[in-house]
Amino acid sequence: MVGATAVPAEPRGLRGDLKLIADLVAPRSRVLDIGCGEGELLAYLTQTKAIDGRGMELSQAGVNACVRNGLSVIQGDADNDLEAYPSGAFDYVVLSQTLQATRRPRQVLESLARIGRHAIVSLPNFGYWRVRLSLLIEGRMPRSTLLSHAWYDTPNIHLCTIRDFLSLAAELGITIEQAQMLDQHGHAYRLRAESWAANFLSAQGVFLLCRP
Amino acid sequence: MAFSQPIERPGHILAVAEPLQLESGAVLPSYQIGYQTYGTLNADRSNAILVCHALTGDQYVADTHPITGKPGWWATLVGPGKVIDTDRYYVICSNALGGCLGTSGPKEPNPTTGLPWALDFPVITIGDMVAAQQKLIDHLGIDQLFCVIGGSMGGMQVLHWATAYPERVFAAVPVATASRHSAQNIAFHEVGRQAIMADPDWCNGDYIRQGRRPQRGLAVARMAAHVTYLSEAALHRKFGRNLQDRQRFTYGFDADFQVENYLRYQGTAFVERFDANSYLYITRATDYFDLAAEHDGVLAAAFRRTRARYCVISFTSDWLYPTTESRAIVKALNAVAGDVSFVEIETDSGHDAFLLEQPEFFRTLHGFLDGCAKHRGLR
Numbered sequence: 113m114v115g116a117t118a119v120p121a122e123p124r125g126l127r128g129d130l131k132l133i134a135d136l137v138a139p140r141s142r143v144l145d146i147g148c149g150e151g152e153l154l155a156y157l158t159q160t161k162a163i164d165g166r167g168m169e170l171s172q173a174g175v176n177a178c179v180r181n182g183l184s185v186i187q188g189d190a191d192n193d194l195e196a197y198p199s200g201a202f203d204y205v206v207l208s209q210t211l212q213a214t215r216r217p218r219q220v221l222e223s224l225a226r227i228g229r230h231a232i233v234s235l236p237n238f239g240y241w242r243v244r245l246s247l248l249i250e251g252r253m254p255r256s257t258l259l260s261h262a263w264y265d266t267p268n269i270h271l272c273t274i275r276d277f278l279s280l281a282a283e284l285g286i287t288i289e290q291a292q293m294l295d296q297h298g299h300a301y302r303l304r305a306e307s308w309a310a311n312f313l314s315a316q317g318v319f320l321l322c323r324p
Numbered sequence: 325m326a327f328s329q330p331i332e333r334p335g336h337i338l339a340v341a342e343p344l345q346l347e348s349g350a351v352l353p354s355y356q357i358g359y360q361t362y363g364t365l366n367a368d369r370s371n372a373i374l375v376c377h378a379l380t381g382d383q384y385v386a387d388t389h390p391i392t393g394k395p396g397w398w399a400t401l402v403g404p405g406k407v408i409d410t411d412r413y414y415v416i417c418s419n420a421l422g423g424c425l426g427t428s429g430p431k432e433p434n435p436t437t438g439l440p441w442a443l444d445f446p447v448i449t450i451g452d453m454v455a456a457q458q459k460l461i462d463h464l465g466i467d468q469l470f471c472v473i474g475g476s477m478g479g480m481q482v483l484h485w486a487t488a489y490p491e492r493v494f495a496a497v498p499v500a501t502a503s504r505h506s507a508q509n510i511a512f513h514e515v516g517r518q519a520i521m522a523d524p525d526w527c528n529g530d531y532i533r534q535g536r537r538p539q540r541g542l543a544v545a546r547m548a549a550h551v552t553y554l555s556e557a558a559l560h561r562k563f564g565r566n567l568q569d570r571q572r573f574t575y576g577f578d579a580d581f582q583v584e585n586y587l588r589y590q591g592t593a594f595v596e597r598f599d600a601n602s603y604l605y606i607t608r609a610t611d612y613f614d615l616a617a618e619h620d621g622v623l624a625a626a627f628r629r630t631r632a633r634y635c636v637i638s639f640t641s642d643w644l645y646p647t648t649e650s651r652a653i654v655k656a657l658n659a660v661a662g663d664v665s666f667v668e669i670e671t672d673s674g675h676d677a678f679l680l681e682q683p684e685f686f687r688t689l690h691g692f693l694d695g696c697a698k699h700r701g702l703r
Binding site for chain 1: 633655658661663664665666669670687688690692694695
């Protein structure tokens with residue numbers, strides 16, 4: 113007998129930022145999840161919001177796990193494989209905790225806004241006070257729950273602060289429809305993304321974007 | 325002579341009295357299709373899976389082969405309780421047009437003369453094979469196939485089905501295949517064809533009437549092709565430089581090495597069940613396959629009307645239909661925002677991997693079919 117596991121009937125606890133992302137997605141929409149891992153978000157959205165979901169994942173093991181669970185997922189990465197998609201092909205394109213690991217974040221962000229009517233991006237904030245402090249006091253490259261790698265083997269090659277991200281979005285003419293700041297455990301802060309406090313206090317941000 | 329008399333065929337034969345317009349412009353006045361079915365078609369005729377066989381395969385996908393007595397070529401995958409579960413799905417497999425196990429091909433009688441077609445049989449394409457299959461699906465009363473699945477040349481048929489008849493395919497699984505035959509693949513096929521045609525017993529294709537069979541040529545064709553189905557690693561793992569039933573070289577041209585012995589066996593076994601002219605026609609059909617060419621060279625254009633959910637599968641050590649070919653298909657599907665999954669299975673078994681029991685392949689396929697069945701509302 114084949115040991116395929118079905119998509120769990122009761123979605124297990126989603127990562128904090130994924131739960132927030134899920135809340136931003138309208139029911140029965142078309143969603144492309146880039147860097148979908150083992151398909152947690154897609155499976156959750158398929159069950160709770162009946163979305164038409166697609167995924168892209170770098171690791172072959174992740175892709176195979178997704179397809180085994182009945183999700184439509186291909187092997188690929190944000191840097192190389194977004195160009196093939198037509199403009200406006202999806203209602204939402206999701207990129208969670210991945211932008212900072214791409215080789216060309218600016219082009220990737222442009223692609224997201226082109227392919228999706230909306231893009232949802234979550235990213236760690238390098239302006240977070242603990243990050244600043246560890247560099248300032250310890251004089252070491254910061255490590256935290258969100259940035260857990262040592263400097264020599266981190267995939268996060270293009271880290272930025274909330275403020276950096278906002279300015280890139282503005283430069284590309286991308287509108288920020290919603291922004292949610294989170295602490296390191298994924299709990300929401302009531303802070304305006306543009307504020308100094310947001311850039312200092314939040315460990316990560318989730319943004320709902322749309323193209324001009 | 326085995327081929328001069330009709331072989332016993334336990335399976336079904338559909339005789340189609342109407343002509344088949346071929347892509348070459350020629351017309352086949354009438355034809356027949358040999359096929360097998362497994363399982364039961366449900367009341368709303370929505371659970372049919374068409375399995376398309378590869379180059380030298382046939383319709384005996386899950387039951388004993390009438391000539392070799394061996395189990396079906398995908399018996400590990402198709403059957404009750406298996407991945408392609410015949411308790412759940414109605415499985416159809418037909419012998420490809422140009423084949424030699426019940427479907428019209430060069431060894432069958434030409435209806436106008438009553439003699440074997442031989443080289444008077446018109447050259448056929450993958451599209452022609454699918455057009456003939458379509459008549460079978462009509463005959464079985466099925467509007468939309470739940471899934472069309474096949475590896476290698478079977479995968480080409482899958483791609484043709486899903487792009488040429490988009491409304492008739494709910495899910496498509498092209499395995500270890502390509503949207504066009506590469507120069508390298510055409511080259512290997514040409515080696516095989518030349519081996520057959522160089523055999524004096526081939527008699528310019530007229531060997532059946534002359535009571536001869538180009539066994540040596542066909543065996544050499546099979547041996548050369550068989551190497552392309554494996555991989556360097558698999559050959560090394562299976563045979564290394566091991567000697568065959570001897571301790572030292574004979575310093576002659578006997579099969580000193582196990583790998584030689586194995587290939588000779590493959591060649592001999594093949595000629596028992598396959599017709600040399602069929603081999604010419606079917607290899608030619610795959611050479612001509614180029615899905616993009618039919619759409620002004622733009623592969624994505626081929627998929628513009630497609631509605632099927634695709635699961636594209638490749639194998640890491642397959643150098644005949646490498647992963648890059650599968651990726652090109654995936655990219656083209658992305659360009660039309662098609663519903664596509666793509667997995668590459670890690671194995672050292674080469675192209676043949678799609679015929680072997682590969683747990684990761686089977687699990688992936690099971691998950692994909694199960695997901696599709698839910699969408700299709702199958703129980």
